[in-house]
Amino acid sequence: MRILITDTTWTMAALAHDLHEAGFLVTLAADGAELLEYLRTGQQDAVLIDPDLPDMAARDLLRQVRETDARVPLCLVQAGATPPDRQQAMTEGADDVIDWPRQAGGDLMAQLRAYVRRARGFARPEIGLGGLTLDLDLRQLRAGGTLVPLTRLEYEIVESLALRRGAVMTREEIMLQLYAWQDEPDAKILDVYLCRIRSKLALAGAADSLIATSYSHGYRLAASPEGLALAA
Known part of the structure; x- marks a missing residue:
């Protein structure tokens, strides 16, 4: 946050x-x-x-x-x-x-x-993400009882998208959220972060569409029940 x-x-x-x-x-x-x-x-x-x-x-x-x-x-x-x-x-x-x-x-x-x-419209500290649980107080993402091992910045990306679920965040907004007018690394580092996050979510059983790419715009966390369902 x-x-x-x-x-x-x-x-x-x-x-x-x-x-x-x-x-x-x-x-x-x-x-x-x-x-x-x-x-x-x-x-x-x-x-x-x-x-x-x-x-x-x-x-x-x-x-x-x-x-x-x-x-x-x-x-x-x-x-x-x-x-x-x-x-x-x-x-x-x-x-x-x-x-x-x-x-x-x-x-x-x-x-x-x-x-x-x-x-942001959430009464409880836990946000359900298609079988995964994001705990805003503990700053953890879990699949059942298993912790998804996110780094600090990976967690911040997931949390930012979750708090704005369904809305698109541009690459610039995400980078600003992470670095806030400090010296930023190359913007391509965001692709690395997202690739790692998606890999970890997939290993935890999340659907491929959980983090959706809005081409030429940015990224969003799926808001529909289908997008939040666990992969079979």
């Missing part, structure tokens, strides 16, 4: 570090304007902002994020937030206020993953 976060204080830097350690892909924005630019040019799974911004008031950024993307989970990070603080932030567009670092730990990470999957 890709989390976009303002990197404006040591508190946010510490939060970004913990998110990365928990397996999230983190994009850092130096201020509100940069965060909005990142949000406009690439898909983000959640947005976390600090009220101490160098270029605008937090309430203005909350409003502009909502105008840019009405669905993305959006949280304000504020130490010692009071009930009136929480009410005001949610009135201005936030889904919640994170009292960091008091809320540090696994509960916060589980909470963020829950916000993301619910925004």
